[in-house]
Amino acid sequence: MTLSEENYLKAIYHLGKHGTTAVSTNAIAEQMETKASSVTDMVKKLAEKDLVNYVKYQGVSLTKDGKIVATSIIRKHRLWEVFLVQKLNFTWDEVHDVAEQLEHIKSDKLVNQLDAFLEFPTHDPHGDPIPDKNGNMVTREKTILSKVSINSVGVCVGVNDSSSDFLKYLSKHNIALGTSIEVVGKEKFDDSMTIKIEDKTLQISKLISNNIYIKLV
Amino acid sequence: MTLSEENYLKAIYHLGKHGTTAVSTNAIAEQMETKASSVTDMVKKLAEKDLVNYVKYQGVSLTKDGKIVATSIIRKHRLWEVFLVQKLNFTWDEVHDVAEQLEHIKSDKLVNQLDAFLEFPTHDPHGDPIPDKNGNMVTREKTILSKVSINSVGVCVGVNDSSSDFLKYLSKHNIALGTSIEVVGKEKFDDSMTIKIEDKTLQISKLISNNIYIKLV
DNA sequence: ACATATTTTTAGACAAGCCTAAAAATATGT
DNA sequence: ACATATTTTTAGGCTTGTCTAAAAATATGT
Numbered sequence: 001m002t003l004s005e006e007n008y009l010k011a012i013y014h015l016g017k018h019g020t021t022a023v024s025t026n027a028i029a030e031q032m033e034t035k036a037s038s039v040t041d042m043v044k045k046l047a048e049k050d051l052v053n054y055v056k057y058q059g060v061s062l063t064k065d066g067k068i069v070a071t072s073i074i075r076k077h078r079l080w081e082v083f084l085v086q087k088l089n090f091t092w093d094e095v096h097d098v099a100e101q102l103e104h105i106k107s108d109k110l111v112n113q114l115d116a117f118l119e120f121p122t123h124d125p126h127g128d129p130i131p132d133k134n135g136n137m138v139t140r141e142k143t144i145l146s147k148v149s150i151n152s153v154g155v156c157v158g159v160n161d162s163s164s165d166f167l168k169y170l171s172k173h174n175i176a177l178g179t180s181i182e183v184v185g186k187e188k189f190d191d192s193m194t195i196k197i198e199d200k201t202l203q204i205s206k207l208i209s210n211n212i213y214i215k216l217v
Numbered sequence: 218m219t220l221s222e223e224n225y226l227k228a229i230y231h232l233g234k235h236g237t238t239a240v241s242t243n244a245i246a247e248q249m250e251t252k253a254s255s256v257t258d259m260v261k262k263l264a265e266k267d268l269v270n271y272v273k274y275q276g277v278s279l280t281k282d283g284k285i286v287a288t289s290i291i292r293k294h295r296l297w298e299v300f301l302v303q304k305l306n307f308t309w310d311e312v313h314d315v316a317e318q319l320e321h322i323k324s325d326k327l328v329n330q331l332d333a334f335l336e337f338p339t340h341d342p343h344g345d346p347i348p349d350k351n352g353n354m355v356t357r358e359k360t361i362l363s364k365v366s367i368n369s370v371g372v373c374v375g376v377n378d379s380s381s382d383f384l385k386y387l388s389k390h391n392i393a394l395g396t397s398i399e400v401v402g403k404e405k406f407d408d409s410m411t412i413k414i415e416d417k418t419l420q421i422s423k424l425i426s427n428n429i430y431i432k433l434v
Numbered sequence: 435a436c437a438t439a440t441t442t443t444t445a446g447a448c449a450a451g452c453c454t455a456a457a458a459a460t461a462t463g464t
Numbered sequence: 465a466c467a468t469a470t471t472t473t474t475a476g477g478c479t480t481g482t483c484t485a486a487a488a489a490t491a492t493g494t
Contacts, residue, residue: 004451025472038452040473045450057459057472088330098324105322107315113305221481242442255482257443262480274442274489440491446484453478461470 003104006073007032008042009051012062013070019062022053028060068135072111075131077103078124079114085125086118092125092176093167126167127158127177127213143216145181146191146209153182154214161211170212173202181214220321223290224249225259226268229279230287236279239270245277285352289328292348294320295341296331302342303335309342309393310384343384344375344394344430360433362398363408363426370399371431378428387429390419398431 011031015023025043029036047054051066062070080102084090090098112133115121122138123129129137142157156179159166170176174197184201185194191206228248232240242260246253264271268283279287297319301307307315329350332338339355340346346354359374373396376383387393391414401418402411408423 002450026470034451035453036472037454037474041451084327087334088327090326090330094326098322098327101322101324102319105315105318107318109307109311110301110305110315113307117304219480243440251481252483253442254444254484258481436494438492441489443486443488445486448481448483450480450482451478452480454476456473456475458473459471462468464466 001069004042005046005051006069006104008039008046009062009066009070010073012052012060013067013074016061019067019070022059022061024059071131071135073103075135076105076111078128078130079111079118079121081124081126082118082121082130083114091167091171093164093171095125096162096164123158125177126162127156141215142213144210145183145195145212145214146193146206148183148214148216150183150186152216153180154216155180156212157215158213159211160213166208166211169208174198174200175212180217181212218286221259222263222268223286223321225256225263226279226283226287227290229269229277230284230291233278236284236287239276239278241276288348288352290320292352293322293328295345295347296328296335296338298341298343299335299338299347300331308384308388310381310388312342313379313381340375342394343379344373358432359430361427362400362412362429362431363410363423365400365431365433367400367403369433370397371433372397373429374432375430376428377430383428386425391415391417392429397434398429 008028009019011028012023013019015027015031025036025039028039028043032039043052043054043060046052046060046066050063051069053061053063077099080099081095084095084098085092115133120132121130123140127140127142129140131137140157143154144160145154148154156175156177158177159170175181179197182196183193184196187193191209193204193206193209195202195204195209225245226236228245229240230236232244232248242253242256245256245260249256260269260271260277263269263277263283267280268286270278270280294316297316298312301312301315302309332350337349338347340357344357344359346357348354357374360371361377362371365371373392373394375394376387392398396414399413400410401413404410408426410421410423410426412419412421412426
C-alpha cells in the first residue's frame, strides 16, 4: 500500500459517504488536487488490487477491502489529532496537516497503544468519530446549524469543514466543541442567522451555519 | 527534502562519524541496501543542493547544511523512540522500524512539543544522545566492553548495534541500560569474556562485548 | 612498476505517479 | 432527437529513484 494509494482510498471514502456510493473521476481529482487522467490511472490500479469497484465512465466505489484500508487510515488520522491536541498542546486548527502525515505510519502496535494511551477516545478534536480496532464507530445524532428553526438551542458537536481558516474563525468567536448555541434570528433573504453564544450575539452567513453541527437540547 | 534524500544524509552521518570524515560510495550502498550506481546518482543530487561535499572517486562528507538536516532527523528518530518506550510500552528492540518512519514527519511544532512532553530527554532507549533544538548533544563517557581489563566494573550505558536480535539477546540475559557488569574473565584465544550480572555469570563472544558500551565505576 | 583486482561512474532502462493534449463516451438543452 | 457541452479515458511524455552492464579510475600485490 503506497502513500498515494492510501490517499485515493481516503478521498473515495470521504466523497462517497463511507465509500458506499460511486464517486466521479472529476470529484476525486478535485478533492486530491490532481488531474482526472491521473485519477483514471490510479483507479485502474486500485481496481486491479480489488480495493475499488470500477466500471469505465461509471464512477468508483470502495470494495470491502478498500473500506477496511480507508477506515484504518481515518482511525489513525483521528487518533493522532487527539494526541496532538491533548498531549502536545496543538489547537484544533493546527492538527490537520501533521495528522495527514502521521496517518500513513505503519505499525499496528503503534496505533493500538496510542489508542490505549489516549484512553480510547471516540471522537477527534473536530467531533468526528474515531473507528475502533475493528473499524466500528459510533454515530452521534447531529443537525446542521443552518437547518434548525428559530429559538432552537443546541451544543456544538462537530464541524463540516476542518480547514484552518474556518476553525480559526470559530475560535475567534468562542465557538468550540461543547459550546452552547441559541438561534435567535434567521434572515430569509440571504439565509444568514443570528446566534447567541455566552450572552453575545453573532451574525453568521449561510456558509458558516452550513458547516457547524449541533446537538439539539 | 525527499524521504530518500533524508535517508542518504542520515547514512552518511552515521558512517562518517558525524558526517565529518568522507565515506565511500560502496559503504553507503551497503548501509542503505542499494547499489553503488544509485548512490552516485543521489550523491550528485545532494552535492548540487550543497548538502554534501563530493569529489568523484574521493568519497562524500556532509556540508554544514547537510549536518543540520541529518542531526534534525536523528533528533526526531531518538525522540520518537523515547516516546514509544516511555508512553506506549514498546521495548527497546521494537522501536527502530517505527522510528524510521516517524523521523520523516515534518513539523517543527510537533518535534519541539514532543521534546517538552517527554521532558527533554538527553538519551534514547539505546543510550544514544538526543540532539537538542539547536542540534547540540551531550557526549557521555563510555568504553567498549571488549576493551576493558579484567576485574573492571561498569554500568551499561549504550549499545553499538540496535538490531532487534542483539537487543533481544541482551534482554534475555538481563542486560539493559543501567545494568551493572563486572568482567570476571577474559579469554585470549577467541577474545571471549566472562561477565557477572546480578550474581549470574555469563560467557560472551567478542561480537557481543564489542557492541556493549559501559561507564566504568 | 606493472598487471590485476576493486571501486566508482556512466549509460541506458524501468516502474510509479504525475502531466498535457486528443479522442471517446456520456450528459444536456431545446 | 440531435447538436453541443461536459466528463472520462487514452496516448505519450516527464521526473524520481532505482536497476544492470559496461567503462573508467583507483588500489594492490609481487
